[in-house]
Amino acid sequence: MKVCLLFPERDFDFTLPAPRSELQGELTLDLGLDVLWAAMAQGDSLVRQVVERVMLSSLEVERTVVVYRQGILRDFLQNTGALEALYALVQEGLASEKKARHWAYSRSPSSVLLRALEVMGLLLVHLRRLRAWAEAMEGRLRSQGLSQLVSSLRRELDEAYLREVEEHLEGLAFRQGVLLGAELGPGLKGMGYRLLKPKKPEQSWWQRLLAPKPPAYTFTLHPRDESGFQILREIQDRGLNTTANALAQSVDHILGFLNQLRSELAFYLGALRLYRQLEALGVPLCFPEVADDSTCSFQGLCDLALALRSGGSVVGNDLTRGSALVVITGANQGGKTTFLRSVGQGQLMLQSGLFVGASSFTSGLCKGIYTHFKREEDAGLKSGKFDEELSRMSRIVEHLQAGALVLLNESFASTYEPEGAEVAYQVVRALMEEGVRVYLVSHMYSLTHRLYEERQSGAVFLRAERRPDGSRSFRILPGAPQRTSYGEDIYQQVFGSFDERTKVGGK
């Protein structure tokens, strides 16, 4: 039995280690993903773990997977009660293991069997409830993933099967004694002990009475022959070894299935929670469309981390047609970083199969998303900072492949501008030529101007808006790079009142 709620044909493997964790740490930090995940988890550590794992493993993903997950998420958004009920059911099922009286597997097959029988008995109750849930859902869930789950629960846990399981559990209590088969090994030592099924009494009692009995040799242990009983127990244990193992493994498998189901559901539960919060904040939400090429366009795209943190709606941005290179320039504190972050979030959420915080969002799939943001907090030596930036870039390059998305935020600006610009230019140029999508935020005019002059393959140039009065709208609009970055405006903002009061400056 498979869960298959994250991939059409397989279960999500939560046991695999997260790849490239070092770079993912940067991504998490730069895109503010922690804020999103915390909102999804709402204190539930399992949900938190799952959403993080699933999203970071979606940095490279197939189109079919995105569509598949979107379908399931749509279903659950329309039937929120169904998701929460199922999740609760699974939780209870998993708890039943802890209720078992025989609490630990000891070293003997008999006790392994005893515990497995008990847990299996407890699990049967929950398996029946799961089937009842599936029966209630029949026809209400339309996505491929959920209708598959519903029908497989109904099929695999049908009443006839569960009855049969119950009968076997009863038989394994061995009320008529244990029947073992064996052969003679080296030195005439008994070996190959295995459990046999006693023949069912098909004939009536008098037929059995008259039927010829196979010759038998019977002996009885002396009541005080303790070592004899010990030996008999061992012989029995040898015979039960495989069966106890099979049953204990089956318990594990059912628990494993429930665990897997819970984990995969946790992703959608996290999504549902996030959806509700963002909806309450008035953030526009939509299911994104997957484009066939590497273009990207959107309307009203928001930085969700910012919205969650500020507890209100935020300024959304539009991009009519993004290309392999998008260069964002303009006013300091004009929303450039926020813009970049929202693009990264949107792309990652699209690839994860989630909704996006925009009124519309269309983008082609990327082979990996990488961020290279200026590290403000890096209070290291000045000479070491540029070096650190380069080594970070080099680590990214080790993993880059064509089709990746790289978000560069004020990269290589920690050195003398002409040199930093030259390095950045060479990096950007090389990445583009190798088929990597680049979003570049920079106030290095010599870099952005050079790129603008070249206007490679439809590069897009955006600029943070500065209103005529010098205030920021935090909107990013199409526009060519300009020489100044409006530092003067900010100076005014900060020192303006001070200047006025002291009558030192002012316009």
Added chain:
Amino acid sequence: MNPSLLWPSSPLALTIEPPAYFHDLNLDRVVEGVVGKLEFDLRPLFYTPLQDLEAIRYRQAVVADLEQPALNQALWTFTQAQHTLREHLERSQKLSNPYQRQGFFLEAAQVYVDAVRALEQALEENSPSAPAWRRVTAYLKNYTASPAFQNLERETQALRQALAEVHYTLLLQGDRVTVRAGGEELDYQGEIELLFARFRQGAPKDYRVGFSEWNTLNHIEERILEGLVRLFPRVFAELESFARHHQGFPDPVITTLDWEVQFYLGYLDYCRPLREAGFAFCLPEVGTEKQVSLEEGFELAVAQQQLAEGRKVVPNSFSLEGAERILVVTGPNQGGKTTFARMVGQAHHLAHLGLAVPGRSARLFLCDQIFTHFERREAAQEMRGKLQDELLRIHQALSRATPRSLLVLNEAFSSTSLDDARFLMNKILQAVARLDALAVVVTFIEELASFSETTVSMVAQVDPDDPALRTFRVVRQQADGKAYALAIARKHGLSYPQLKTRLALSRTASLGGSGEGLPALS
């Protein structure tokens, strides 16, 4: 005559005590490593070097054939089977339950028959060319064709088959045990597995419990067996008669073959880690010429330990040409001098056993005796007494040595004054040279390296970049005592060319400096 893998004709009398040089050459460690895991005490074989070339070549041919992996593997299997055979035979005599004794006797017969057949087949398939192997092959062919063997083989198989067909069931009900002949009862565990197959996923945890296995039957098993004897009377009657009628195995020649094989396999097994790490072993060319050589050899016991500890094993080479007889080894302490000397001695002893020696190629001397002189650390007597003792021992060795002997002298007289040591070593080297014997001399007296045209100077090397690092490489080189000092000088930029350059620079910087000239280079 019975075929032997060790002796072309009549065997030598084996030495029970290790030769005097064994400990000095670390050969005791090697031999313990080889025989430690073996069932037989094969030490005497390793204590007894062969004295004639024919015997050495007889064994070398056996070794050469063992390079065929299939044959090698077959022989391992053979020795393991012999071991099992002995265990079963022992049980067939010691166990108290008569049916069990008979059961193990049958088991022994099966192992024996299979082992003989497998060996016969392996020899036929690989057709080793050594005379020893050909003799063994011929013997086996004869033996397996004998009526006694064929009879044993046939009856063993028939009886085993009959016993394998004894299937029975046990019904355990509290204190009651019912034994019945097996019928068509259904396998239950498979059914259970099938029942839960739909939940199966991944690699599940294994809950099976391991049981300890004993060969003896306990009293419950005896009662079950009692029941089986009644349920299957014919099979057990046949078993009883089998044990009475086949007491004529194993054949003594095959038993001897077992431990002879282990002499070779034990040594190969000991060398395996080094061989797998890429270190070469070769069959030496042994002769009466004194122009000996060894290419990329190493001291076996030390190399083994270094490999196990993950340290570097450094092979070394040497060669004596024309009138050269004496290797004089000098160099820094802990630089691998003693190890080098041991290597030379070891190679000679191993060659005289007819075994492969460490190295890519080797030409070694058929010597009548090996003499060693290593400082006895435990003898903490007064200096005079110790010196006397050393001289006595060396004298003893020299008076028994012949022109066909090999001497390994390690750091003699290190506890006397330099003048005394120089004087005494000169005298001793003169004696060795007069004798025309082969010798390896490790000494700190560098001038001995150029004692005469019969000496070859070998110098333990240091890393030129870090003179404190020993390379454990010992190289034929003029021992002028400068290699080490020069390396230190270079590290400090004080070598001649470095000084030239630096001084030239400072000269141009400050023209008309001091008039101190440089000493001329010798």
